[in-house]
Amino acid sequence: MDPRSEVLLRQAELFNGPLLLAGLPADDLLGQLPHARGWSWHAGDQQLLEQRFPDRTYLGVSPAAGDYSSAVLFLPKSRELTAYLLHALAANLQGGELFLVGEKRAGVERAAKQLAEFGKARKIDSARHCQLWQIHVEQAPAQPQLEELAQHYSLELADGPLKVVTLPGVFSHGRLDVGSALLLEHLDDLPNGHILDFGCGAGVIGASIKRRYPQSRLTLLDVDAFAVTSSRLTLAANNLQAEVIIGDGIDAAPDNLAAIISNPPFHQGVHTHYQATEHLLRQAAQHLQRSGQLRLVANSFLKYPPLIEQHLGPCQTLADANGFRIYRADKA
Structure with a gap:
């Protein structure tokens, strides 16, 4: 209890x-x-x-x-x-x-x-x-009207400004976090097909992907109802369309994905909580098609590469800056 x-x-x-x-x-x-x-x-x-x-x-x-x-x-x-x-x-x-x-x-x-x-x-x-x-x-x-409490900000990206809408309680409310900023710089050469933004938060990564890869099918997934609502608002603010779903971790994700992109959470309430991310790394291969790719950002002190290589394949570090690393692995 x-x-x-x-x-x-x-x-x-x-x-x-x-x-x-x-x-x-x-x-x-x-x-x-x-x-x-x-x-x-x-x-x-x-x-x-x-x-x-x-x-x-x-x-x-x-x-x-x-x-x-x-x-x-x-x-x-x-x-x-x-x-x-x-x-x-x-x-x-x-x-x-x-x-x-x-x-x-x-x-x-x-x-x-x-x-x-x-x-x-x-x-x-x-x-x-x-x-x-x-x-x-x-x-x-x-x-209270929830949307009236939203915070709005704009990101200046290479392909133009991206409008972001965040609701109270959503991760990095009203600002871009350091991990997402680094991940935004390393979204080149994503594979064609169905892409998942896992732990989508306010939809920053997902909206950026959909704009850069308009022909790809995109799904955004989060465990939090306020995050899912924020993602829908962010997509709408940029005239983008994608599937947004709420579910308990990677088990709720579609199968046969070309790529899983994530800035995964590691806090639940006031507690440090790595279970959802570790489960993602163990189960990602089950949701990826052959040669499908996992690309994620994580705090550099987290020892994720051995877990990635155990369950998916060789792990490559694409970037290491400001206390974060971008990892990439392709399903064998």
Whole structure:
């Protein structure tokens, strides 16, 4: 059981009515709170929860309409995403109760100050290195419009400016990260055919590929619903069309790919998390056609080449700069 869920269950008497759990972990909390429903924006968590609790959770970027009288937000990493989620929940809770739970090291006490906009916040429990806060929503705000919270910036690329649209909570919100900047410089000579942008984020890499290789079929894949929505907005801003899908890692990817291009994630919440990338490296060959190519950027301290060579083929370093490396391997 996640420690945040354990803190909630210490106060289970507060959650006897219709309850929405936003950003809940994939544990047994729904089994312990029979009147609760879950809202997730992480495809992996949603998949696990749906298997155990059919029709009690949903995946998306906004809360579904419901008659719940209280809601709990499990603190996300991003302060901007926290603000959006609190507004989105409070908008449906006039006269109801809004709770915030999170780890101390994730900044839950600081985030609790964001509750003050909707009522007087009070800490009702502290255990398992977590805190639980509560407010009574005295004045519900208007439902926030997610696209109005997007940040826009433009990249000057060799083939012209590329417009990028990022939403709260998406990796490198409002700016280009160093790894993606290096990868953008090494997208030459991609093979013809179906190309996958794995871990697409705001769609920077995918949109650039589609513009440079317009005849290629392109799929963008991410585990996060806010990232998938951002990618769609970025493609639309540049008048580009591609398939954008949400799924839990490389297992959700199409087969018979000509290339997999990735700036893979290695954080989940506040935790360092390499599992998705390591699974990508182990399974990439299963999704690539013969002579298909894997090209990715990674922090130079990560020992990925042995894993790439074990499961795919000889690994070539195309670039090494600013603490990042570009790796390429072709399926034998």
